[in-house]
Amino acid sequence: MWFNRSICKFTIMSACLDPMKLAYVALLGFVVPIGMKLAALYHGASDSQTFEMLTGKVGVSFIMMVLCLGLAGNTTTQSGRGGEYLPLMFSRPISRSEYVFTKWITISIIGGALAALQNLLVCICGYFFGETTSAVGVFSLIIERFLDAGILAAGMLLSMLNKHPVFQIISIVAFYIWMLGQTVPPVSVAGPQIEGVDKLALDATKILLDSSQALGDLVLPGINIYDMINSSRFSILPPVAYFSTLLLYLALAISATNKREFFYGTN
Amino acid sequence: MVQTDSPALADNTSEAANVKDYRLTATPKVFLIVAAALIILRVGLTVNEFVNPAAAAASVQWKNAQDFAGSSEPEIVKNSGKKLILYEFYADWCTPCTRLERDVMTNDEIRSTIEKNFVCIRVTDRLKEDGKNARLVADLQKRYRVFAFPTVVAVGLDGESKGTLVGNSSSMAVYRFVSRIINQNK
Numbered sequence: 001m002w003f004n005r006s007i008c009k010f011t012i013m014s015a016c017l018d019p020m021k022l023a024y025v026a027l028l029g030f031v032v033p034i035g036m037k038l039a040a041l042y043h044g045a046s047d048s049q050t051f052e053m054l055t056g057k058v059g060v061s062f063i064m065m066v067l068c069l070g071l072a073g074n075t076t077t078q079s080g081r082g083g084e085y086l087p088l089m090f091s092r093p094i095s096r097s098e099y100v101f102t103k104w105i106t107i108s109i110i111g112g113a114l115a116a117l118q119n120l121l122v123c124i125c126g127y128f129f130g131e132t133t134s135a136v137g138v139f140s141l142i143i144e145r146f147l148d149a150g151i152l153a154a155g156m157l158l159s160m161l162n163k164h165p166v167f168q169i170i171s172i173v174a175f176y177i178w179m180l181g182q183t184v185p186p187v188s189v190a191g192p193q194i195e196g197v198d199k200l201a202l203d204a205t206k207i208l209l210d211s212s213q214a215l216g217d218l219v220l221p222g223i224n225i226y227d228m229i230n231s232s233r234f235s236i237l238p239p240v241a242y243f244s245t246l247l248l249y250l251a252l253a254i255s256a257t258n259k260r261e262f263f264y265g266t267n
Numbered sequence: 268m269v270q271t272d273s274p275a276l277a278d279n280t281s282e283a284a285n286v287k288d289y290r291l292t293a294t295p296k297v298f299l300i301v302a303a304a305l306i307i308l309r310v311g312l313t314v315n316e317f318v319n320p321a322a323a324a325a326s327v328q329w330k331n332a333q334d335f336a337g338s339s340e341p342e343i344v345k346n347s348g349k350k351l352i353l354y355e356f357y358a359d360w361c362t363p364c365t366r367l368e369r370d371v372m373t374n375d376e377i378r379s380t381i382e383k384n385f386v387c388i389r390v391t392d393r394l395k396e397d398g399k400n401a402r403l404v405a406d407l408q409k410r411y412r413v414f415a416f417p418t419v420v421a422v423g424l425d426g427e428s429k430g431t432l433v434g435n436s437s438s439m440a441v442y443r444f445v446s447r448i449i450n451q452n453k
Contacts, residue, residue, distance in 0.1 A: 188360070
């Protein structure tokens with residue numbers, strides 16, 4: 001058994017019935033990026049880096065952080081979240097892999113669907129100002145958001161289920177380093193050659209930012225479907241990197257699930 | 268566990284329960300094997316790509332601004348054959364520029380759209396290497412207020428800027444930018 005409908009329903013209800021969570025998702029997931037897009041279109045400006053972040057993988061992570069954190073691990077069995085009713089819902093114990101896979105699929109679908117909807121709304125807004133997105137482009141956007149949600153959900157599940165303090169610190173630091181790599185302005189500043197301490201400072205900053213991007217590619221790799229479909233040269237490395245990391249996170253999450261979560265609150 | 272008076276049956280039941288418990292708590296072996304195989308493949312492919320970098324895919328065919336030396340910008344616009352002009356402000360040492368070229372300009376949909384609708388001119392900055400830029404390069408940078416590389420500027424038939432895109436944007440952002448300029452200047 002790989003999927004449990006009761007856990008799926010409970011997870012959806014926990015994620016989507018909290019007004020504060022929904023308000024946050026509505027603001028950061030829809031109002032801010034679509035507002036930025038409309039303002040840019042109205043003034044004839046091109047998309048900003050912040051907009052690209054909020055409509056890409058960073059946007060998916062922002063939506064999922066609030067909507068989906070606390071949906072696995074001990075927090076699910078706490079009173080006030082419906083945890084006290086859970087033992088009554090199950091007539092038999094469930095396997096650890098069933099628990100992890102159900103949670104992962106549910107969280108990925110919630111995060112991916114919201115991010116894909118946001119991307120579609122951005123495309124519709126652009127259409128009224130002369131921007132066209134091809135059918136291949138729209139298809140790519142939707143698939144990319146679900147893929148982003150899938151790997152982020154696996155990473156989040158692992159960090160929620162593994163309670164070891166050292167692992168918690170490493171996962172938080174890795175997330176912030178990944179975020180730093182995403183916020184690097186993708187430009188080089190024009191100007192003459194600089195020397196001395198200024199050059200040293202610039203080189204050190206460049207190394208730091210390049211390292212954060214490399215580490216980000218290592219811990220949360222992505223697949224650019226739009227480029228992959230429209231490229232004459234196919235590289236198998238991005239899909240292999242993505243699925244190897246995804247499977248590793250899920251395997252570690254299953255291993256990290258303890259008896260308490262495994263029996264979903266029952267003794 | 269099932270209660271029974273028979274010691275033999277009790278042992279069997281206990282063993283069965285243990286087996287069932289193991290299945291519930293175990294990590295699926297197939298899953299672990301596939302994950303390990305993919306990780307090994309990933310390491311191998313990464314090393315291979317580092318040792319034997321793949322040949323670059325076909326990119327946008329840029330004309331070099333140096334080829335227009337002696338011409339002024341109005342003359343370039345006049346000779347564009349009723350096409351829009353797309354300037355790419357570039358520098359050889361600029362990593363985001365090479366990434367834009369490698370990841371975005373090799374996208375077939377973007378490449379064909381740009382080549383069909385624009386006269387593509389690359390304006391390469393040589394300030395760091397030579398200490399100064401050619402006259403036309405300096406004039407274009409000043410006119411379009413270029414402060415960072417890569418910067419892509421679309422210019423209409425009237426010689427006015429129709430849009431600017433700064434930085435190594437995603438393929439989708441570049442396609443949206445280009446399509447908006449084309450549709451608004453039909």
